Amino acid sequence: MSTALPGASLPVLADLVPARVFRGARVRDAALVVGAAGFVGLAAQVSVAVPGSPVPVTGQTFAVLLAGTALGAWRGLAAMALYLAAGAAGMPWFAEGTSGTGMPTLGYVLGFVLAAPLAGALARRGADRGPLRTAGIMLLGNAVIYAVGLAYLAHDLGIGLDKAYEIGMKNYLLGDALKIALAMGLLPAAWKLAGRRG
Template sequence: MSTATAAVARPGKVLADLLPASRTKDIALVLGGAALTGIAAQIAIPVPGSPVPVTGQTFAALLVGTALGARRGFLALAVYALAGMAGMPWFAEGTAGFAMPSFGYVLGLMLASAAVGALARRGDDRSVWRTARAFLVGEAIVYAVGVPYLALSTGMSLTAAIAAGLTPFLIGDAIKAALAMGALPTAWKFVGK
């Protein structure tokens, strides 16, 4: 095994670390991660009875965290959140601001991106089942923040918020995890693991 291959394969690196290190690269990756999340959020399917649509936003945010690592992933999602709060219409269904029932999910995405980034740095994006676990942890964090925020912002009971803001999304989350289970380990194999 060559030295370059050993450096790529060992845990402690995320995919973004394979690019030459520079502040410009980090800024571009953070802004690109925010933009990817904003674009993916426009893939939205309304859910009857829920103020929260199914979107590509969560999938993108977790991929961003996994590929960029905890720090850059968190910063990318913070840029996404701050720009949306400032009026950039790139939250789900082209919305902006923070006075909406789904904003708690946006806050959860920042924490989830950091968590999956930390797991990826430990090597959890290199095998199918560890990738699934990382994505499930990320999804759980998004819901742990988003569902209570939904309940508080709408006056729903926690049970009603779970029914409207969690249960309808479980199948989609399983599909997103399955996509990641294929994509991330394959990316590592492609770069030489």
């Protein structure tokens, strides 16, 4: 197990899926991209409305960062671009079974498209192999999602960033901390399991 970070190009979890199972690497990669988009769409349906906010609590951000980390940068980008494009075109797999582009929470989905490849790029450098580095991936990914999501929310609702923070981030930080703690155990454990099987 490597501790590399700086410029290393290490395998990500998706690289461990044998291409021969899918009759080639391209088919495997396409299946992983579609599967990851579906995983995020499914996680979006785990949704709890928050009084006074258009932003529900969902499993999306966890799923996005997990998928990005497991897939690597370009597959993570492709998966989230597919998720965004299909949802914008009418696939009802955004939070609470919504679709389209006319919602104040669209900025969070746009943030997914940036956060997943960031998580994947960090995973290529081994940042998902230990708990603390995994926490770093999750923190950075969440920061990107919130930066885009809050800016869009403020613009769409015609409010200041301080108010956007109040209704679109403040009440979600505890849940984010729990998701980060879960990822800190899950991703390094997946690598340990992969090491034993390999």
